[in-house]
Amino acid sequence: MESDGIIRDNSLFTAKTMRLYIALLLMMGLFCSTVLRINLGMSMVCMVNSTAFVNETVEIQKQSFDVIDSVSDLKKYVCLKKTVINEKIDMGYHGTFLWSPSMQSALFSANFYGGIITIIFSGYLADIFGAKSLLLMAIIDCSIISFLSPTIASISYLLFFIGRMIMGLGEGFVIPTMSSMAARWFPSHERSTVAAIYTSGNQLAGILGLLISSKLCSINFLGGWPLIFYFFGLLGIIWSVLWLVFASDEPQTNKWASENEKKYLKEITQGQIKKIAGSAKFHKPSIPWKRLILCGPLWANLLAQFSFNFGISFIQSFLPTYLKDILLLPLDQNGLFVMIPYVAQLIPKNIFAIISDGLKKSGILTPTMACKIFQCFGNFGTAIAFIGLALYVDCTTKVLFALLLVFYGVAFSCGVSGFYTSIISIAPPYTGLMTSICMIFGMIGNATSPNVFSILNQNGTPEEWSRMFMAVAIINIVAGVVFLLFGSADVQDWAESRRSSRVEDIQQNAIKLRVSTKRKRTVSDVTVDEITMT
Incomplete structure (x- = not known):
């Protein structure tokens, strides 16, 4: 709930x-x-x-027809006339x-x-x-x-x-x-x-x-x-x-986001954001x-x-x-x-x-x-x-x-x-x-x-x-x-497998880091939660 x-x-x-x-x-x-x-x-x-x-441009269009023999030519002629007229009008x-x-x-x-x-x-x-x-x-x-x-x-x-x-x-x-x-x-x-x-x-x-x-x-x-x-x-x-x-x-790392939202994102993505960020480290x-x-x-x-x-x-x-x-x-x-x-x-x-x-x-x-x-x-x-x-x-x-x-x-x-x-x-x-x-x-x-x-x-x-x-x-x-x-x-299969291998690399590095800083503990003492949070 x-x-x-x-x-x-x-x-x-x-x-x-x-x-x-x-x-x-x-x-x-x-x-x-x-x-x-x-x-x-x-x-x-x-x-x-x-x-x-x-x-x-106007001269080229004039040469395109000499006789108006279709509706299409009539429309072209109307537009050409408007072009000439607009040359003399302030259009802005x-x-x-x-x-x-x-x-x-x-x-x-x-x-x-x-x-x-x-x-x-x-x-x-x-x-x-x-x-x-x-x-x-x-x-x-x-x-x-x-x-x-x-x-x-x-x-x-x-x-x-x-x-x-x-x-x-x-x-x-x-x-x-x-x-x-x-x-x-x-x-x-x-x-x-x-x-x-x-x-x-x-x-x-x-x-x-x-x-x-x-x-x-x-x-x-x-x-x-x-x-x-x-x-x-x-x-x-x-x-x-x-x-x-x-x-x-x-x-x-956003100071404006609520803890509730951060928890939601962590759960809904199953730590995906953390893993991607961790891979850079x-x-x-x-x-x-x-x-x-x-x-x-x-x-x-x-x-x-x-x-x-x-x-x-x-x-x-x-x-x-x-x-x-x-x-x-x-x-x-x-x-x-x-x-x-x-x-x-x-x-x-x-x-x-x-x-x-x-x-x-x-x-x-x-x-x-x-x-x-x-x-x-x-x-x-x-x-x-x-x-x-x-x-x-x-x-x-x-x-x-x-x-x-x-x-x-x-x-x-x-x-x-x-x-x-x-x-x-x-x-x-x-x-x-x-x-x-x-x-x-x-x-x-x-x-x-x-x-x-x-x-x-x-x-x-x-x-x-x-x-x-x-x-x-x-x-x-x-x-x-x-x-x-x-x-x-x-x-894609290759992207999914690569993502999994990157997560394993992160976990292995996390284990090594824990072992090197706390030599009195064994690798088996490092819990999954600790690895995930590293």
């Missing part, structure tokens, strides 16, 4: 549990990290003098930088070039040394670069590019350290829910961050767009202070690289991560430009439309995660079945949305465009209960490392997307935008098929 009481008192969604506050802090940390990166998408439409490049975009589309694409990729470097080892460091300090340094790095961005952009394009790369160095630590924290703080049956909570920071960044950015852009004070970098840089510093005060690497974990390379579920996760990041990077970076150049929306409407996929993600992802955990807990679905169902809907649903964007959207179909963005947002939200839950489940002793590997592929997807866009969309015509939409769709179809065949959420 006492155990049942502890469990009831320590439900995740109660004000008494420190786990809830850690999850919310992680969510706000991810909000800061994401918004400091994606606000460049909205800033760019305010920073760059796009009229310097628009005339060439007052940029001064003469950066070509290819230069803009390079800036969007710069963050990910930096992230690829640090993400290689960030998860491993989090597993060994703890995630708190690493995550703190990452957000501080991003915040400082944000404060400096208006100055260095005015000095030199190259300097601004380097600054974005340095920001990316910090971003490479964010997701792996958060995953490591989740593995230490939350029982397995809470992880989909918790992952949905803290990854909601991505959606909040897209909703609030881009909406606020569009409003700041229109302010005349300091030129408008620099306020975006200053405002969100300040938020990052505020979060850093809160994280420093309230967070800890493990529940057992007694045994530097060797990495089974061969098993990792041959792990089918890992490769399914890698491709799923790549596909999701490829698509969302494209949306985050270029959706404001698409709304301005193709849908011909003024600045005040641009910010509202940019919010749509993030609003559509926020509620469904948390509902899907709770449903997924509930179905697994009740035994209706196995963890693997749940992950496959949600991930397939995520990939195939995304593909359907982008095919619709490629074939049926132009400046005369704004409502359809909004509906397709909603559908994309709902589909994308399934990833938390799909591949993201899988990657933190298949090898618990190596969660941080495997997340880093997965995030490397995500970073490659992030960096590849702007480069593919610059190749497929050299002139900014609607047909070229459609090519990019189709590329996103094809990649998601392939990823969905692979995950359906090879995806899993079960602990």
